[in-house]
Each structure stands twice: as C-alpha cells, then as structure tokens.
Amino acid sequence: MRILLIGEYSGLHNSLKAGLLALGHDVLLVGTKDGFKSYPVDIDYTAKFMLSSLLKWPVKIIFKFTKINLIELEYYYRFKKILPRLSNYDVVQLINETSIKTRPDLEIKLLEKIKTQNKKMFLLSCGTDYTSVLFAHQKKFRYSILTPLHNDPNLKKHYQFILKYLKPNYKKLHDYIFKTVDGVMASDIDYHLPLQGNPKYLGLVPNPINLEKIQNRAVNIKDKIIIFHGINSMNYIKKGNRFFEEALVIIKEIYGDKIHVITAENLPYNSYIKAFENCHILLDQVYAYDQGYNALEAMAKGKVVFTGAEQEWLDYYHLTKDTIAINALPDVDYLVSKLKWLIDNPAELENISKNAHAFIEKAHNYTNIGNLYLKHWKSNT
DSSP states (O other), rough: OEEEEEOSSSHHHHHHHHHHHTTOOOEEEEOTTTTGOOOSSSOHHHHTTTTSSTHHHHHHHHHHHOOOOOOHHHHHHHEEEEEOOOOOEEEESSTTTTSSSSSSHHHHHHHHHHTTTTSEEEHHHSSSHHHHHHHHHHTTTSSSHHHHHHHHHGGGGGGGGHHHGGGGGHHHHHHHHHSSSEEESSSSHHHHHTTTTTTEEEEOOOOOOOOOGGGOOOOOOOOEEEEEEEEEEGGGGHTTHHHHHHHHHOOOOOOOHEEHHHHEEEEHHHHHHHTTTOEEEEEEEEEESOOOOOHHHHHHHTTTEEOOOOHHHHTTTTOOSSSSSOOSOOOOOOOOOHHHHHHHHHHHHHHHHHHHHHHHHHHHHHHHHHHHHHHHHHHHH
16 A cells, blocks of 8 residues: 655654554655654655744744745745655545645645545644644643643733634634545544544544664663653643643752753754653653653653553553553642652552553554554545
8 A cells, every 4th residue: 555644743653654664555754854853754845945044033024024924835835846746645644734834725725636646635633733722722621731821821922833723724724624534533532532523533543653663671770760851842831841840849859869850952853762761750741631652652661751641541541450651730749749659669660661661562563553544544435
C-alpha cells in the first residue's frame, strides 16, 4: 500500500512511518520540521524566507497592522509546489486539522487537490483542533489546557493560537475536513472523549512508539535520584510547568544534595531525548488525561513520568493493578507528596519503571499500531 503522511510535530508520524515500512508498505512523510524540534521529514516545505532573521520584524509588523500572515502564505506556496509529487496514494493521513499550516481557506484549496489526486483521506485528531478546543472551552473536561484561562481571563493573549480554532474560518476548515475525509481517529484519550458520537469517528489508535530505536534504561538507584523537567516555552502555561517548578523548589529544600534536578528548555528533539537519558523521574505535563508522545518515549526508556494518567485512561486500557505513570495534577502540594513518596521509596521507582516499559511494549508497539491503522484504512471503503 502507498501511504502519504502529511504533517509532523511530535514524532508520531515518524514512528508510524517506521512501523508501516517494517510491515512492507511504501510511505512518504511530508511536513515541516516543527521549528526548534527539527523532526525528520521526507519532503520539507518549511517557510524559510519569511522566517529568516532579516524579515522577522517586517513580518510581525505587517501581521500586526493587516492581519496578513506572510509565513502562512509561504507555507501555501511551498506546499503547492510539491503537490504534483503527492498523487496516486492509496491513503493520505493528516496529522491534524491544520496539517499544512497555511491559512484556513488556502488549506481547503490544497486539501481539495490532495483529495482528488489520491484514493482515501483520513484525519488524525492529535493536538489542538476545533473539536477538542470546543470541548475544553465548554468545560466538559474536569481540567484541560484551557483551565488556566478559565481561572484567569487575563491570560487570553497567551491562548490566541489555541482559541483561533473556534473562529469562523477554522470552523469552516473543520467542517470541510469532516465532510471530506473517509474517517477520523484519535491519538489518545484527550482527543477520544470529544469525538465520541461523531459519525466519522473510527476510534482511538494509540500513539506508535518505535521500540527498536529506544534503549530501555530501567531505574536503578545507585546514588542521587535525578529529576528531569523539560520545558517548551511556547506551551509553558498550557502544560502546567509552573506547578512542577514550584514543587521542585520545595523538594530541593527538603532533600538538598540527595537529588539532582535537570531543567531543559526549547531543545531540538534529538537533544531533548539525550537530555533525560539518565534521569529517574520525568515531569511532563499536568493538564492531560493521557500521555503525549514525549511521555510515552520516556516511559519506553523506563522513566517514571508525571503526566496524564486519569481514570478514563485506566478504564480504556483496563489497568487496575500496577502503577504505570504518575497522574500529574495542577496542585503543588499533591505533586510534592508524590515526589516525596517516590524519593523516600526507591523500590517504587524501580517497579513503576518496569511497569511503564512493559505497558509501552504491550499497548504502543509501532508495528502493532501500524496494523491498527491499516485495519481502519482498509475497512473504511
């Protein structure tokens, strides 16, 4: 089967591609490298000219006074140039509702062409989109990435990128995609819940993790307990990083040189993976019900991860016994208590480390997940 994957920003499509290749399929991944993360893609259509240092301020000034985003226009131009190469595929999958990253009306024009020159097109709900943002905006989650905004409306300027999905032009793009695609899948519980009941929804397909390239480094405490906190400054508020930072201040005061804390900010993907290589505990995010891609890769490496691990996730995977990840909450005292429990009980760290790796092997193996995608793509005729 010939498969075209459009878009990349977490590593998901790279791992899916590897799984599909291992299963004998022909796969092309086109996208941008997602800024500083620098993910590999087969065809890169990153906006280079408008993102150059020379034009940085003129682009910002033009947008401020005209609302014309020249970067989005360059994405459109560059993607349009590669369109002839993106034809005759059995399946096209979009990483999310704005997989090309251009203006909504132009995104529709490009997707119309993609649809006509290929057989099937599917959407992956992965990352913010109209459905998940509306669900969060209506407070249907107990907490979500919009919780900080709900608690403090003054944060609205920090949420412009997320709230834009509720605007009429993005709603129009959403409606077009859902009308056009052959089916929609969710990558985790945070996107699964908002899609339940939608006639185009085919179900949750877990994030694929390429275990062939990940070395399991099960926790083995010999000296200090190492805690890693990775920060993407663009997502600082919606990931709840401040709760981790405040908790770490307290933990440092209590344990002093018995622990070692590593904080890293805005690292490229490969550097990020290396930065947490030797840690025992990884602090990922608090406003989630399920694990994102970084958390899953850390769990595959045997790290004890503070991330989304809510009851809905436990129920979906029928997890009733072993602790696999620490459910992180936007509560400093709670985070401190969990960190203290782990630091005071190294045996628990070692057990959770083993459980985490075993869970990834069972539920997220990249070839197994590749087969799940193939099943959905083939059955939806």
